[in-house]
Amino acid sequence: MERYYQPEIECAPREQILQWQNERLVKQVQNVWEHVPYYRKKMEEKGVTPADITGVKDLYKLPFLCKDDLREAYPYGLLARPLSDCVRIQSTSGTTGRRVVAFYTQHDLDLWEDCCARAIVAAGGTKDDVCHVCYGYGLFTGGPGLNGGSHKVGCLTLPMSSGNTDRQLQFMVDLGSTILCCTPSYAAYLAESIHERGLRDQIKLKAGIFGAEAWTEEMRHNIEEKLGIKAYDIYGLTETSGPGVSFECSEQSGMHINEDHFIAEIIDPDTGEVLPEGEKGELVFTSITKEAFPLLRYRTRDICVLSRKPCSCGRTHVKMSKPMGRSDDMLVIKGVNVFPSQIETVLLKLGMEPNYRMIVDRKNNLDTLEVQVEVNEAQFSDTVKNMEKVERSISSALQSILGIGAKVTLMEPKSIERSEGKAKRVIDNRDLFKS
Amino acid sequence: MQIQQLSVFIENKPGRLAEITEVLAEAQVDIRAISVADTSDFGILRVIVDKPDAAIAALKEHGMTVSLTNVIAVGISDERGTFSKAVRFLADQGFDVEYMYAFISRDQGRAYVIIRTSDGARAAQALQDHGFEILPAEAVYNM
Numbered sequence: 134m135e136r137y138y139q140p141e142i143e144c145a146p147r148e149q150i151l152q153w154q155n156e157r158l159v160k161q162v163q164n165v166w167e168h169v170p171y172y173r174k175k176m177e178e179k180g181v182t183p184a185d186i187t188g189v190k191d192l193y194k195l196p197f198l199c200k201d202d203l204r205e206a207y208p209y210g211l212l213a214r215p216l217s218d219c220v221r222i223q224s225t226s227g228t229t230g231r232r233v234v235a236f237y238t239q240h241d242l243d244l245w246e247d248c249c250a251r252a253i254v255a256a257g258g259t260k261d262d263v264c265h266v267c268y269g270y271g272l273f274t275g276g277p278g279l280n281g282g283s284h285k286v287g288c289l290t291l292p293m294s295s296g297n298t299d300r301q302l303q304f305m306v307d308l309g310s311t312i313l314c315c316t317p318s319y320a321a322y323l324a325e326s327i328h329e330r331g332l333r334d335q336i337k338l339k340a341g342i343f344g345a346e347a348w349t350e351e352m353r354h355n356i357e358e359k360l361g362i363k364a365y366d367i368y369g370l371t372e373t374s375g376p377g378v379s380f381e382c383s384e385q386s387g388m389h390i391n392e393d394h395f396i397a398e399i400i401d402p403d404t405g406e407v408l409p410e411g412e413k414g415e416l417v418f419t420s421i422t423k424e425a426f427p428l429l430r431y432r433t434r435d436i437c438v439l440s441r442k443p444c445s446c447g448r449t450h451v452k453m454s455k456p457m458g459r460s461d462d463m464l465v466i467k468g469v470n471v472f473p474s475q476i477e478t479v480l481l482k483l484g485m486e487p488n489y490r491m492i493v494d495r496k497n498n499l500d501t502l503e504v505q506v507e508v509n510e511a512q513f514s515d516t517v518k519n520m521e522k523v524e525r526s527i528s529s530a531l532q533s534i535l536g537i538g539a540k541v542t543l544m545e546p547k548s549i550e551r552s553e554g555k556a557k558r559v560i561d562n563r564d565l566f567k568s
Numbered sequence: 569m570q571i572q573q574l575s576v577f578i579e580n581k582p583g584r585l586a587e588i589t590e591v592l593a594e595a596q597v598d599i600r601a602i603s604v605a606d607t608s609d610f611g612i613l614r615v616i617v618d619k620p621d622a623a624i625a626a627l628k629e630h631g632m633t634v635s636l637t638n639v640i641a642v643g644i645s646d647e648r649g650t651f652s653k654a655v656r657f658l659a660d661q662g663f664d665v666e667y668m669y670a671f672i673s674r675d676q677g678r679a680y681v682i683i684r685t686s687d688g689a690r691a692a693q694a695l696q697d698h699g700f701e702i703l704p705a706e707a708v709y710n711m
Contacts, residue, residue, distance in 0.1 A: 515575030
């Protein structure tokens with residue numbers, strides 16, 4: 134039987150959800166208008182005042198926010214509360230130049246953890262479960278989010294963080310972990326390791342909550358089969374709180390968006406027009422309950438479809454499909470956001486031609502990034518020692534800007550095709566968005 | 569006393585070495601000595617030719633990354649221990665040897681070692697002062 138963390142909210146009638154959204158949106162717009170000069174200016178430029186926003190039907194009138202706004206307003210420009218009311222920050226993983234920093238009041242953390250608790254209960258979690266969290270802890274939202282949700286459900290929480298597979302497996306066996314929370318690629322890697330070591334009979338896992346990167350149905354079946362569990366998707370972004378913005382239920386066909394906290398829209402990424410339900414476009418979120426960092430109409434750049442078809446699980450909140458792609462050229466590699474332009478920045482800084490090719494692959498379920506760079510005469514030397522120094526200087530600059538390691542391969546000049554399109558710059562062999 | 573060696577960056581892909589040497593052949597360039605340093609992803613072809621300028625022009629025309637490096641050519645007689653004396657001398661004088669490669673001359677009983685050291689001009693002078701044969705560039709090119 135389906136269980137819920139907050140049944141009165143998760144299964145509320147649509148009219149009730151809309152009423153919450155209308156009331157909260159009006160209040161939030163007023164709040165932002167008064168406390169966030171950055172957004173107020175955007176509203177003024179568009180000729181919109183809080184009086185124009187009487188409910189969700191007026192949402193389209195508001196200006197968008199995008200990642201560039203967050204960088205421009207860094208660090209405090211979008212804060213709606215005094216810093217003294219904030220208790221936490223989280224940050225996005227390695228993005229160009231300035232990171233995106235999101236702020237939380239205690240109330241914000243509370244609601245975020247509720248969202249994660251809903252996901253855990255939807256995956257079958259109860260207070261009798263042992264919840265093994267191996268998302269990264271720290272600035273990354275994965276660990277803290279699921280950790281908080283797990284506490285709320287009352288699970289015994291294992292704050293494992295990422296890495297150290299031997300220890301992960303030991304705790305999993307010794308403490309009888311029943312719910313695994315991590316990135317799908319790490320889950321697949323753990324599944325592989327469990328298989329290889331013949332531990333399958335010694336683990337008690339029944340469910341997994343996997344997010345923070347794109348994964349295919351094929352990968353889901355693979356993990357489910359290898360671990361003998363049900364694997365659920367979870368979605369979120371630091372800008373709107375973290376994981377738990379939406380999550381899968383027993384139907385495993387799309388993720389319910391927590392509409393009491395977020396209003397979702399699908400827009401045409403080129404024109405910004407709102408698209409009718411069921412059409413594929415860019416997902417936009419408005420946070421209606423956030424206190425510290427309330428983003429209105431934040432463009433996620435994720436391409437997906439919304440559906441309000443009744444769900445067999447009983448939840449009434451709208452469902453989003455797995456992201457089917459991006460409206461920008463961002464890649465998620467090892468759970469970290471990577472823009473090809475970052476590679477260009479690094480090369481230019483090192484005085485090199487900004488001509489490169491990124492090859493992303495997944496080997497043994499772990500992402501790999503290779504950056505091919507053309508050698509020019511200024512760097513070329515007749516000794517291997519010096520050439521390896523060039524490789525190392527590029528890879529350490531990439532590591533510090535991207536936050537992940539990349540293998541640098543030196544290429545002959547003119548061997549990388551010149552083109553304006555991004556397709557040639559990036560070769561992603563992972564096929565993440567095929568359904 | 570120094571000799572100009574061409575260094576060419578080569579991507580690690582089949583047939584590349586053949587293509588590069590074909591460019592030299594087409595440009596009527598004769599190779600005097602050759603060596604390839606390889607790593608897992610790339611190689612560095614080092615070559616001494618009879619017409620360095622013509623060779624560079626031809627390679628660059630084909631879009632290759634080429635650099636010129638000064639190296640020295642030391643004549644070694646075919647007697648046990650001669651080579652080790654030369655290397656010992658360089659070591660004792662504080663010259664680092666980056667790499668070297670050898671070729672045999674048409675003259676009986678004589679070999680030549682191409683040496684790339686930290687300070688080629690001084691190393692060549694020191695070797696010569698110490699009685700080692702240092703080949704002038706023209707001698708190598710016209711060999």
